[in-house]
Amino acid sequence: MAKNAVMADCDVDTPNLHLLLRPKIMETHAFYGMDKAKIDLERCNECYNCQNSCNFDAIDEHLIVNQHKCEGCGVCEYVCENDAIKMVTKISGNVFRSATNHGTMVHAELGIGEEVSGKLVSAVKERSRSIALENENDLLITDSPPGTGCPVLATITGAHLALIVTEPSLSGMHDLERVLQVTEHFEIPAIVCINKYDINENNSRTIEAFCHERNIEVAGKLPYYPSTNLAMMEETTIIEYSQNVLSEGIKALWGRVVSELDKEEEATALNEMMI
Structure with a gap:
């Protein structure tokens, strides 16, 4: 759905974006950790x-x-x-530049037992920004690891918008609050998506109330739908796999993301968002 974008998989400990985008590796750069x-x-x-x-x-x-x-x-x-x-x-991993059907993708592989994931995330972001500026891309989309540790801090640094995806579980609600504390600390605008909202609608309403109190927009509520697993088995995105209530919800969510990015009046021509 994004046009003229570079994608960066910053979940270097457990990268998974390649499972859907099937990248063809064009460049490999050694990453030196500590x-x-x-x-x-x-x-x-x-x-x-x-x-x-x-x-x-x-x-x-x-x-x-x-x-x-x-x-x-x-x-x-x-x-x-x-x-x-x-x-x-010592070489601690590799950074890859790959071609996909959806545009350029930058991703990485951290070596077994290595503990420099935050530094590797920074290397992925530095490379993806360089590519975006070189090719005059309008958007840099980064897929963040979960939690609030060093890799997340490295991912959100410099972002113009954070799309926080949560679930209506106690752990999901707890992590949402922690991530919002991080984005507020770094003054990064944030919007929220409740994934699988219908598995516990009471908790989903609690999340909505929590966001409303803090003036955080719930930009989307996505239902649980079997096509998610089926699309992953076919190594494709949900949008490409089938047209259903979930894919339509994702399209609507992306519309809200674009609208929020358009509101940002940044000096730079490159917008960056973190998911």
């Missing part, structure tokens, strides 16, 4: 200062560094008597 310790055993005098100083038990009795436990703090390098330890830059 440095890791490396011990030169030929220079090492086996003083064991490094092992005794490591708070993460990342160095074993053979003075081998466990790369999954190492937090890159550098204390081992600092206490080494023989200059046998260096902090080495």
Whole structure:
């Protein structure tokens, strides 16, 4: 539905946008996370200062560094008597630029056991912004990870609008309140969509009342519908899969998103929204 847009999948821990958009990877860029310790055993005098100083038990009795436990703090390098330890830059994942039937997509893959997802999200956003400006795209759509942790903060930074998708469950209501606190703190306009509103209409009404009290628009209420799973099995979007009450609701929701973006009077020509 979006025209002239770049899409960024910022859920780097568990990316899933590729399941629907079937991207063809055009570029791959190595992502370097935090440095890791490396011990030169030929220079090492086996003083064991490094092992005794490591708070993460990342160095074993053979003075081998466990790369999954190492937090890159550098204390081992600092206490080494023989200059046998260096902090080495390590590849922690990859950033991809891909072509899809809906436009350019930027996504990433974080390595197993890596803990720099917030930094990788920033790399995805930096690359997607660069592409959008280079190609004169009008819109950058970022798919955010759930929650309110570092990856979410990295995702919403610089956004002109946040579309917060919640569900009428206790956990969904709790997370909605937390995410709204984040968007309010960063002064990012936000609107809300209640997904599967009909599985608990009492809770949906509670969400609507909560948003009304805070002057937050509930831009859409989407019903539970079997076509969601069926579309995923066919590796396509709901809009492309079939015309039904859910797909029509999504189209109406997108209309509200476009309307909200049009209200924003930003100096830049590039609008960015976070979902």
